[in-house]
Amino acid sequence: KQEVTQIPAALSVPEGENLVLNCSFTDSAIYNLQWFRQDPGKGLTSLLLIQSSQREQTSGRLNASLDKSSGRSTLYIAASQPGDSATYLCAVRPGTYKYIFGTGTRLKVLA
Amino acid sequence: NAGVTQTPKFRVLKTGQSMTLLCAQDMNHEYMYWYRQDPGMGLRLIHYSVGEGTTAKGEVPDGYNVSRLKKQNFLLGLESAAPSQTSVYFCASRDLGSGKSSYEQYFGPGTRLTVT
Numbered sequence: 642k643q644e645v646t647q648i649p650a651a652l653s654v655p656e657g658e659n660l661v662l663n664c665s666f667t668d669s670a671i672y673n674l675q676w677f678r679q680d681p682g683k684g685l686t687s688l689l690l691i692q693s694s695q696r697e698q699t700s701g702r703l704n705a706s707l708d709k710s711s712g713r714s715t716l717y718i719a720a721s722q723p724g725d726s727a728t729y730l731c732a733v734r735p736g737t738y739k740y741i742f743g744t745g746t747r748l749k750v751l752a
Numbered sequence: 753n754a755g756v757t758q759t760p761k762f763r764v765l766k767t768g769q770s771m772t773l774l775c776a777q778d779m780n781h782e783y784m785y786w787y788r789q790d791p792g793m794g795l796r797l798i799h800y801s802v803g804e805g806t807t808a809k810g811e812v813p814d815g816y817n818v819s820r821l822k823k824q825n826f827l828l829g830l831e832s833a834a835p836s837q838t839s840v841y842f843c844a845s846r847d848l849g850s851g852k853s854s855y856e857q858y859f860g861p862g863t864r865l866t867v868t
Binding site for chain 2: 645672673675677682683684685686687690730732734738739740742743744745
């Protein structure tokens with residue numbers, strides 16, 4: 642059974658720091674992996690999607706990497722800002738339709 | 753282009769009452785999903801649909817029913833609400849997957865449901 646883990650559950654960093662969020666999955670047979678951001682009381686906003694054939698995707702200050710063989714993905718945030726404070730979730734798609742979500746990392750960037 | 757919308761945003765039910773949550777998307781997506789989000793448990797799939805008139809069970813379907821009579825709408829029903837169904841419910845949709853970004857899921861803002 643596919644399981645997705647995100648460690649740590651919470652993280653506080655000073656503004657300006659570069660940081661890495663981790664996502665681990667137990668079964669390497671995935672179609673893609675998607676990173677989301679969730680602000681308190683809000684829905685999920687898609688940040689980046691990496692297909693299984695890709696190694697990384699970039700959008701602005703965000704870079705997501707995927708290593709299927711080791712069951713890991715990282716989300717790199719450069720020059721963090723207080724506005725980056727949110728919960729970050731990853732999800733893998735192991736089959737045609739369904740997604741399996743991690744429980745998220747709650748990030749706080751201190752001004 | 754509103755994306756994915758959900759109604760209502762908040763609701764309080766008494767045990768045993770019924771209600772329907774509505775999800776609507778204007779992106780002509782084939783796939784639609786209902787999730788619940790509980791503290792410490794992440795998002796769990798309740799039911800999903802791969803096209804108009806089709807539905808399928810997800811990870812936690814008990815106590816819920818769904819219908820997809822129109823492609824743009826996906827309804828989630830609670831026939832007899834229980835306190836264990838207190839949660840935040842999210843709807844999502846995505847395309848078939850033929851384009852570059854069409855594998856992405858798009859989420860609604862959520863419905864916060866409390867059952868007393």
